[in-house]
Amino acid sequence: MTLTVAAGPVTAVAARVRGVRKVFGSTVAVDDVDLDIPHGAVLGMLGPNGSGKTTLIRMLLGLTRPTAGTVELLGRPVPEAAATVLPHVGALVEGPGFHPFLSGRENLRRVAATEPLLATRAIPAAVDAALERVGLGAAAGRRYRGYSLGMKQRLGLAGALLLPRRLVVLDEPTNGLDPAGTRDVRGIIAELHTDGATVVVSSHLLTEVEATCTHVAVLQSGALIAEGELRGLLDADAAGLVVTTPDVDLAVTTLRAAGIAAYPDDADGPGVVVPAGEPPEVIALLVRAGVAVHEARRRRPRLEELFARLTEPTS
Amino acid sequence: MSGAPSTSVDAGLDVPRAAPWGRLLAAEVRWVLLRPRTLVMLGLFALIPVLIAIGVTVADRRPGPGRGLIGAVAGNGLVLPVVAMTVALALLLPMAVAMAAADAIAGEAASGTLRGLLLAPVSRLRLVGMKAFGVLVVAVAAVLALAVVGVLAGVLVVGGNQLITLSGTTLGLGEALGRVALVALWTVGQLAAVGAVALAVSAWTEHPLVVLAAVLGGLIVFGVLGAIPTLAWLQPYLLTSGWSAGVDALRDPLPLAGMIDATWRALCYLAIGVAATVSTMLRRDA
Numbered sequence: 001m002t003l004t005v006a007a008g009p010v011t012a013v014a015a016r017v018r019g020v021r022k023v024f025g026s027t028v029a030v031d032d033v034d035l036d037i038p039h040g041a042v043l044g045m046l047g048p049n050g051s052g053k054t055t056l057i058r059m060l061l062g063l064t065r066p067t068a069g070t071v072e073l074l075g076r077p078v079p080e081a082a083a084t085v086l087p088h089v090g091a092l093v094e095g096p097g098f099h100p101f102l103s104g105r106e107n108l109r110r111v112a113a114t115e116p117l118l119a120t121r122a123i124p125a126a127v128d129a130a131l132e133r134v135g136l137g138a139a140a141g142r143r144y145r146g147y148s149l150g151m152k153q154r155l156g157l158a159g160a161l162l163l164p165r166r167l168v169v170l171d172e173p174t175n176g177l178d179p180a181g182t183r184d185v186r187g188i189i190a191e192l193h194t195d196g197a198t199v200v201v202s203s204h205l206l207t208e209v210e211a212t213c214t215h216v217a218v219l220q221s222g223a224l225i226a227e228g229e230l231r232g233l234l235d236a237d238a239a240g241l242v243v244t245t246p247d248v249d250l251a252v253t254t255l256r257a258a259g260i261a262a263y264p265d266d267a268d269g270p271g272v273v274v275p276a277g278e279p280p281e282v283i284a285l286l287v288r289a290g291v292a293v294h295e296a297r298r299r300r301p302r303l304e305e306l307f308a309r310l311t312e313p314t315s
Numbered sequence: 316m317s318g319a320p321s322t323s324v325d326a327g328l329d330v331p332r333a334a335p336w337g338r339l340l341a342a343e344v345r346w347v348l349l350r351p352r353t354l355v356m357l358g359l360f361a362l363i364p365v366l367i368a369i370g371v372t373v374a375d376r377r378p379g380p381g382r383g384l385i386g387a388v389a390g391n392g393l394v395l396p397v398v399a400m401t402v403a404l405a406l407l408l409p410m411a412v413a414m415a416a417a418d419a420i421a422g423e424a425a426s427g428t429l430r431g432l433l434l435a436p437v438s439r440l441r442l443v444g445m446k447a448f449g450v451l452v453v454a455v456a457a458v459l460a461l462a463v464v465g466v467l468a469g470v471l472v473v474g475g476n477q478l479i480t481l482s483g484t485t486l487g488l489g490e491a492l493g494r495v496a497l498v499a500l501w502t503v504g505q506l507a508a509v510g511a512v513a514l515a516v517s518a519w520t521e522h523p524l525v526v527l528a529a530v531l532g533g534l535i536v537f538g539v540l541g542a543i544p545t546l547a548w549l550q551p552y553l554l555t556s557g558w559s560a561g562v563d564a565l566r567d568p569l570p571l572a573g574m575i576d577a578t579w580r581a582l583c584y585l586a587i588g589v590a591a592t593v594s595t596m597l598r599r600d601a
Contacts, residue, residue, distance in 0.1 A: 063430055064600045074328065083331035086436040093434070097427025101351055113342035114435035116332035159431065 511588025
């Protein structure tokens with residue numbers, strides 16, 4: 001990534017994790033993870049439940065000390081330099097945390113009062129702007145107790161966006177959000193990206209990650225099993241052909257008779273997936289057999305497939 | 316700092332920054348005082364002297380002995396605030412302080428707001444300072460409610476603008492108010508000790524109830540230990556053993572030894588509590 005920020009020295013990596021390990025009792029939550037998060041990247045952190053995503057994020061933010069290894073945030077060691085770097089970091093970790101007896105606005109004011117980079121007289125405006133940005137302007141005066149799951153999540157997001165940040169860490173930001181909310185979050189991440197901020201998003205929604213992220217890191221059982229630019233990872237995995245046709249059964253039997261593996265797939269309308277095989281040969285075979293080929297394209301694996309292949313044990 | 320932080324961001328990365336102290340303390344006090352249970356609790360404390368005043372006035376019309384501590388209030392209204400504070404110090408005031416301390420750290424952890432504070436970031440040491448201040452505010456407010464309403468109820472309901480001491484002498488209004496203020500201050504000191512220990516428990520757990528149980532359990536154990544004659548040697552180490560010294564303010568001349576003793580003891584508990592809170596907070600995962 002060669003994104004540059006407005007002014008001043010720019011660190012090449014927003015976060016650097018080296019040999020980080022976290023052990024709780026006898027369970028190893030994070031096991032020897034090395035990870036660089038390039039400056040300006042939108043990194044999607046993926047992994048099944050209990051794979052160590054949140055623990056890694058907590059260590060990244062200095063909330064938990066690693067059992068071994070080092071963490072650097074914006075070029076400074078964490079948690080030692082937390083007071084220096086954390087003002088530039090916005091985070092929504094482990095769900096939104098607010099007081100039920102206070103209104104959304106009052107909760108956010110309390111958060112704003114603790115923000116080192118926010119001038120006292122700038123607080124009311126910053127709070128209102130953040131509330132508007134996440135679409136809570138109308139509900140700001142209501143007590144947090146009465147907020148829906150999605151509204152709580154939006155308020156948590158507002159807390160991370162109170163002021164311009166260099167790094168924004170969002171742990172499951174779309175949890176409990178309706179489709180409109182999910183789209184809003186996607187928009188916010190895109191805005192942050194355009195503004196040059198580095199974003200770390202952990203999510204279960206692979207389509208979300210696919211739509212918003214430039215980089216991915218995949219964790220399983222505490223270990224980092226894949227990391228890099230999203231496009232690169234997907235391209236490396238690209239193979240095969242998708243043929244769109246109404247004559248699915250005929251196509252499959254024809255190809256199988258010719259010794260080419262094929263299976264029906266109606267993800268994008270009726271069609272056949274040919275995992276391996278030369279496109280000209282496959283298409284010629286189909287056309288000769290009288291199969292109506294509407295479209296044939298190289299298969300670009302979805303992140304979902306990549307993820308499944310990486311994290312599910314192969315039998 | 317300018318209104319546009321984006322320009323000051325780079326310059327600021329080498330300097331540790333922190334939100335102004337005054338703003339943090341103000342935010343904490345606001346949070347404490349906006350909490351409905353704090354307000355209900357303060358209201359109940361204001362009711363204690365009123366109830367004692369009414370009780371004493373009603374009982375006074377009937378003949379009979381009953382010259383206990385509360386009986387001393389009869390016809391002698393300025394005794395009321397001192398009695399109210401002494402009675403409340405036995406259990407209710409420590410409970411109120413324990414509740415505030417429970418909400419301060421364990422409660423914040425339970426509602427997921429503690430990590431927000433640490434991420435802002437508020438340094439862990441400042442966080443302890445901020446929380447201790449909030450607990451102290453509750454202690455002061457509760458004692459003030461007892462003292463102020465006590466004086467008002469004493470003068471208006473019970474009557475008498477002079478204080479007849481337990482020693483039989485009479486004090487003028489000014490000196491009587493001075494004695495009330497002294498007891499209030501001394502009581503806040505004792506509560507600060509309770510609060511410090513409660514905060515230490517609060518820093519160690521994430522269940523507010525544990526704090527309340529620990530403080531109430533501790534008070535009861537201290538009370539039982541203090542009542543066992545063969546354990547008399549323990550007395551100087553028990554925070555609760557000096558808690559009746561507030562009544563000394565009703566004697567003339569004023570015997571200060573008891574209150575001073577209790578204050579030293581409170582200072583020891585305070586130091587231990589603060590040290591334990593700080594060391595626990597510095598190591599705490601949030």
